[in-house]
Amino acid sequence: MPVTELAAPPATAPDLAALIERQRAHFAAHRPLPYAARIDLLQRLLKMMEAGRVSLRAAIQADFHRADVEVDLTEYAVSLMEIRHALRHLRGWMKPRRVGTPLGMLGTRGEIRCEPRGVTLIIAPWNYPVQLAILPLISALAAGNTAVIKPSELTPNSARWLRENLGAAFRPEEVAVVEGGIEVSTELLRQPWGHIFFTGSPQVGKVVMRAAAEHLTPVTLELGGKSPTIVDATADIPRAAEVVAWGKCVNAGQICIAPDYVLVDRRVHDEFVTEIGRALDRFHGTTPEAKRASPDLPRIVNHRHTDRLLGLLDDARTHGATAATGGFAEASERFIAPTVLTGVSAEARVAREEIFGPLLPVFPFDELDEAIRFVQARENPLCLYLFSRNPSNIEEVLARTSSGGTVVNDVLLHYMNANLPFGGAGWSGLGRGHGEAGFRTFSNERSVLYRQWDGPVRRWLHPPYGEKVKRLVEVMSRWL
Numbered sequence: 001m002p003v004t005e006l007a008a009p010p011a012t013a014p015d016l017a018a019l020i021e022r023q024r025a026h027f028a029a030h031r032p033l034p035y036a037a038r039i040d041l042l043q044r045l046l047k048m049m050e051a052g053r054v055s056l057r058a059a060i061q062a063d064f065h066r067a068d069v070e071v072d073l074t075e076y077a078v079s080l081m082e083i084r085h086a087l088r089h090l091r092g093w094m095k096p097r098r099v100g101t102p103l104g105m106l107g108t109r110g111e112i113r114c115e116p117r118g119v120t121l122i123i124a125p126w127n128y129p130v131q132l133a134i135l136p137l138i139s140a141l142a143a144g145n146t147a148v149i150k151p152s153e154l155t156p157n158s159a160r161w162l163r164e165n166l167g168a169a170f171r172p173e174e175v176a177v178v179e180g181g182i183e184v185s186t187e188l189l190r191q192p193w194g195h196i197f198f199t200g201s202p203q204v205g206k207v208v209m210r211a212a213a214e215h216l217t218p219v220t221l222e223l224g225g226k227s228p229t230i231v232d233a234t235a236d237i238p239r240a241a242e243v244v245a246w247g248k249c250v251n252a253g254q255i256c257i258a259p260d261y262v263l264v265d266r267r268v269h270d271e272f273v274t275e276i277g278r279a280l281d282r283f284h285g286t287t288p289e290a291k292r293a294s295p296d297l298p299r300i301v302n303h304r305h306t307d308r309l310l311g312l313l314d315d316a317r318t319h320g321a322t323a324a325t326g327g328f329a330e331a332s333e334r335f336i337a338p339t340v341l342t343g344v345s346a347e348a349r350v351a352r353e354e355i356f357g358p359l360l361p362v363f364p365f366d367e368l369d370e371a372i373r374f375v376q377a378r379e380n381p382l383c384l385y386l387f388s389r390n391p392s393n394i395e396e397v398l399a400r401t402s403s404g405g406t407v408v409n410d411v412l413l414h415y416m417n418a419n420l421p422f423g424g425a426g427w428s429g430l431g432r433g434h435g436e437a438g439f440r441t442f443s444n445e446r447s448v449l450y451r452q453w454d455g456p457v458r459r460w461l462h463p464p465y466g467e468k469v470k471r472l473v474e475v476m477s478r479w480l
């Protein structure tokens with residue numbers, strides 16, 4: 001059955017069960033998928049991405065009005081870099097890893113073997129609709145699994161691009177795309193899987209974890225939340241402001257690792273706010289008309305999210321905030337100008353909910369300790385960004401806060417280094433993706449102990465227990 005038949009929403013339960021059964025039979029017939037076959041899958045994915053570069057831009061443009069160069073960077077190049085990284089390192093990742101042997105285990109040898117988890121499910125969000133499906137897919141295939149991908153229904157052009165291109169590059173028993181909304185997702189989550197890799201909101205993350213519990217399926221949750229940026233008085237303020245402005249404008253702030261809000265030393269607060277305004281003018285023009293016409297400012301994904309963001313802006317103003325820059329919108333076009341908010345009350349929704357859009361509240365602090373306690377009082381974020389030239393301040397923030405990832409004196413870029421595991425901490429996620437961490441996430445790390453030679457001591461462990469075993473236990477407890 002071609003996957004396109006299954007993909008027509010709503011996919012019915014028997015369709016899904018048949019697809020999973022087909023992948024399971026394929027997995028069982030080929031396990032463990034040899035190195036060469038995995039390389040072939042990754043190379044097919046690489047070719048598919050390369051061949052689809054232009055149509056990918058069009059699909060994303062239709063969903064978001066996002067600049068081609070941004071699509072090339074954040075959807076295309078990031079995927080290609082990750083595939084090439086896997087191609088380069090797969091042989092090493094697949095090798096069983098020897099572990100040390102403690103003295104008391106003499107005569108044995110231990111190793112860890114990564115074995116595939118089987119038929120896996122990848123549920124993707126809308127904000128990077130292709131890349132956030134492709135990156136986990138790379139890990140799933142590298143680890144020798146099959147995969148079913150459920151893209152977001154909010155970006156239908158990108159979802160179709162995935163279905164058509166992956167459908168042409170892979171057989172449904174290798175990789176399949178199932179389109180649909182919550183009902184389809186719910187039906188998928190009812191099925192037994194070898195692993196579920198979910199990227200999305202913490203609220204839906206809980207739904208996924210509950211469903212996974214039914215089959216005790218391992219899950220990875222890549223979630224969101226409020227990622228703080230701390231700017232101390234020693235930072236290079238014009239540079240920090242420019243970098244933060246860029247980080248907030250990429251995909252109009254609709255990015256899980258966007259700086260959500262800024263905590264800035266009161267002594268440099270006004271300079272920082274002014275410099276952000278200047279940076280935004282340099283990026284997108286000085287007038288509201290210029291900003292609206294900027295080809296580099298993406299739109300909000302849909303009217304529901306536009307209304308949500310305008311609601312956050314209204315609520316912030318009601319609580320006394322002012323827009324130091326921006327503050328205007330054209331709802332019919334789903335356009336919201338990048339907006340820096342000052343004088344924001346801690347009661348305002350913009351200070352409490354994940355923003356996921358181009359609004360940036362800036363809060364002043366008097367002592368670094370105050371900023372640290374502000375972060376500590378909230379859920380662990382996906383990222384924490386820190387701008388400082390003082391090594392002891394940097395160390396203090398790192399030591400007293402926790403987050404999935406941190407960038408010092410820049411933003412977003414840790415995502416691009418496949419050697420750094422990517423994921424959240426607590427409320428912002430569970431488990432790790434990218435590079436070798438992603439490969440291991442999609443593997444069962446099996447511990448294997450080989451008995452190599454036997455001595456008389458081994459038998460002392462058998463009943464009837466005598467003096468020798470008691471002495472052995474004493475030695476082990478005291479000396480080993």
Ligand code: NAD
Pocket residue numbers: 123124125126127128132150151152153180181182185186189199200201202203204205207221222223224225255256354356382424429
């Ligand atoms: P979402 O949680 O609403 O949806 C994600 C996926 O889950 C979609 O495919 C959707 O169809 C499905 N879904 C939605 N409701 C469901 C339900 N009740 N039951 C089963 N499936 C359901 O998230 P979103 O709005 O698409 O994306 C935005 C969120 O994702 C933000 O919180 C953002 O921070 C987070 N995010 C995290 C990362 C990361 O890598 N950590 C990356 C991108 C986005």
